[in-house]
Amino acid sequence: MSRLAPQGAGRLCKVCRHAIARRSYATTSNDGWETVIGLEIHAQLRTRRKLFSEAKLSYDAPANTHVGLFDAAFPGALPVLDLNAVRLSILTALVLQCNINSRSTFDRKHYFYHDIPAAYQITQHYNPIARSGKLQISAGEYGSSRDISVGIQQLQIEQDTAKSQQVGGDRLVDLNRAGTGLMEIVTDPDMRSAEEAGAFVRKLQALLRRVGSGDGDMEKGNLRIDANVSVNRPGEPFRTRCEIKNLNSVRFLQQAIECERKRHIAHYTSSSSPLERETRGMNELTGQTYSLRLKEDAEDYRYMPDTNLPALVIPPSYTEKLRTELPEMPWQTSSRLREKYSLAQKELDTLLALDEFTAGGAQYFEDVVQGLDKPGLARRSLNLIVHDTLGGLNRLGRSWSPLVIPAQLMREIVLGLDDGTVSGSTAKTIISHLTSLHPHKPRPTTLEPLLIQLNLQSKPTSSADLEIWCQRAIQAVPTAAAAVKDGKLSVVGRLIGEVMAVSQGRADPKKARQVLLRLLK
Numbered sequence: 132m133s134r135l136a137p138q139g140a141g142r143l144c145k146v147c148r149h150a151i152a153r154r155s156y157a158t159t160s161n162d163g164w165e166t167v168i169g170l171e172i173h174a175q176l177r178t179r180r181k182l183f184s185e186a187k188l189s190y191d192a193p194a195n196t197h198v199g200l201f202d203a204a205f206p207g208a209l210p211v212l213d214l215n216a217v218r219l220s221i222l223t224a225l226v227l228q229c230n231i232n233s234r235s236t237f238d239r240k241h242y243f244y245h246d247i248p249a250a251y252q253i254t255q256h257y258n259p260i261a262r263s264g265k266l267q268i269s270a271g272e273y274g275s276s277r278d279i280s281v282g283i284q285q286l287q288i289e290q291d292t293a294k295s296q297q298v299g300g301d302r303l304v305d306l307n308r309a310g311t312g313l314m315e316i317v318t319d320p321d322m323r324s325a326e327e328a329g330a331f332v333r334k335l336q337a338l339l340r341r342v343g344s345g346d347g348d349m350e351k352g353n354l355r356i357d358a359n360v361s362v363n364r365p366g367e368p369f370r371t372r373c374e375i376k377n378l379n380s381v382r383f384l385q386q387a388i389e390c391e392r393k394r395h396i397a398h399y400t401s402s403s404s405p406l407e408r409e410t411r412g413m414n415e416l417t418g419q420t421y422s423l424r425l426k427e428d429a430e431d432y433r434y435m436p437d438t439n440l441p442a443l444v445i446p447p448s449y450t451e452k453l454r455t456e457l458p459e460m461p462w463q464t465s466s467r468l469r470e471k472y473s474l475a476q477k478e479l480d481t482l483l484a485l486d487e488f489t490a491g492g493a494q495y496f497e498d499v500v501q502g503l504d505k506p507g508l509a510r511r512s513l514n515l516i517v518h519d520t521l522g523g524l525n526r527l528g529r530s531w532s533p534l535v536i537p538a539q540l541m542r543e544i545v546l547g548l549d550d551g552t553v554s555g556s557t558a559k560t561i562i563s564h565l566t567s568l569h570p571h572k573p574r575p576t577t578l579e580p581l582l583i584q585l586n587l588q589s590k591p592t593s594s595a596d597l598e599i600w601c602q603r604a605i606q607a608v609p610t611a612a613a614a615v616k617d618g619k620l621s622v623v624g625r626l627i628g629e630v631m632a633v634s635q636g637r638a639d640p641k642k643a644r645q646v647l648l649r650l651l652k
């Protein structure tokens with residue numbers, strides 16, 4: 132559950148005024164203190180409707196236009212569980228390697244505030260849908276400098292709250308968000324630096340987007356984080372933790388952790404008394420945390436089973452069916468493609484960034500290179516996609532789609548470059564023409580009509596000229612000529628390239644190939 136921080140509650144933390152300038156986050160700082168971090172993450176479920184009502188989800192609609200009777204707590208309105216929310220939660224929990232509980236239940240968590248019309252939130256306090264998982268992060272992945280395995284204590288389904296805001300003397304409440312389905316994911320205290328916490332959140336965002344269970348967009352507020360932070364001497368028992376509520380960007384999360392770390396260390400260095408266990412907020416302007424309330428003040432939520440909702444029974448056969456539907460995760464796609472085609476990580480990362488919400492980039496690349504067994508062709512394809520196509524689109528401020536250059540056409544360009552029938556400059560002209568074309572304009576799916584349209588066909592030349600150009604090419608690259616003579620026909624492209632260079636693009640590469648092969652028989 133997340134609640135808005137009371138206005139003006141910002142008591143600045145004096146000891147950590149300079150905490151934010153530092154950007155490199157150590158696991159154990161050289162002062163011998165270790166930072167311990169556990170996260171509670173609220174991720175909105177990407178469903179069509181709200182968790183218990185027919186109202187549609189909305190982000191930008193005018194206030195109070197997407198509200199079901201149940202979300203507004205009309206007397207007599209009953210909850211009807213959205214089964215798609217259950218499905219998406221199970222898929223997420225499976226990727227997090229959790230055990231899915233075959234019987235989970237819904238409970239009421241009571242409190243009085245403007246953002247909760249029923250005065251209780253429906254959550255899964257006693258029997259969450261999933262428990263005991265983990266998310267592993269390798270060194271170098273998402274900014275982590277160590278291999279870590281972050282335990283997942285539980286994943287539970289619950290309702291989001293309304294938005295409430297003080298404007299002058301009025302308290303304004305917008306129920307559009309009320310009742311939206313959330314997954315609360317609670318980690319073990321397994322992270323040891325702000326860097327690792329950031330890596331965990333980024334990997335989780337990639338996971339949610341690939342599974343399709345959430346947008347993971349912190350700026351829009353559909354992923355919100357509470358960070359629990361403590362410090363201790365390595366090997367000694369954990370000390371008091373403080374919880375910083377409602378962090379809505381990875382940067383703020385990392386700033387809050389750094390600030391708390393310094394504050395705790397300063398406390399233990401100057402005092403022998405235990406630190407107060409507090410719930411804290413984060414001032415986004417100063418990067419400082421401030422006290423909201425002592426944990427001892429925590430309300431008694433009077434948790435009790437929701438009498439309107441029966442237990443959620445999930446047959447293991449359904450879980451197993453969903454397991455077979457799991458898509459390949461972005462990090463799995465990355466290592467599979469890198470190993471299969473010996474690709475450079477930087478270009479691969481750019482390609483896979485196209486896949487954030489829908490699998491498009493990896494599939495496109497695989498369509499282009501399917502069956503191209505010759506080493507180097509996959510790398511050449513990736514370079515054409517990343518540097519020429521995406522680079523060109525970026526400069527024009529356009530976005531990519533697999534339709535910009537149909538995969539079949541890209542494949543012909545790659546093959547043409549390889550056998551010398553397409554010159555480097557022709558390839559660049561074609562790609563820059565297609566990237567500048569209006570996105571909805573149809574494109575040819577094969578090369579020939581484009582070459583005619585763009586007047587890129589080879590000009591007619593006399594066979595005597597061609598013969599001379601070929602002889603010059605053979606003299607210019609004798610090693611390639613010798614290799615072709617020895618039967619290594621794959622090298623002939625190198626010679627055709629040379630013919631194109633000496634003829635200043637006038638030669639017909641197909642005819643040049645025939646002449647070269649004849650001369651080198």
Ligand SMILES: Nc1ncnc2c1ncn2[C@@H]1O[C@H](COP(=O)(O)OP(=O)(O)OP(=O)(O)O)[C@@H](O)[C@H]1O
Pocket residue numbers: 167168169170171317318319320321359360361369370371372374
């Ligand atoms: N010593 C510690 N240092 C940092 N984090 C810790 C420590 N011990 C536990 N945690 C983390 O604190 C979180 C505890 O969350 P949990 O929801 O169980 O309890 P809570 O914060 O008391 O309850 P709630 O916030 O739901 O009212 C977990 O993410 C856990 O990893």
Ligand SMILES: [Mg+2]
Pocket residue numbers: 132171317
């Ligand atoms: Mg909690």
Ligand SMILES: [Mg+2]
Pocket residue numbers: 171357374
């Ligand atoms: Mg908590």
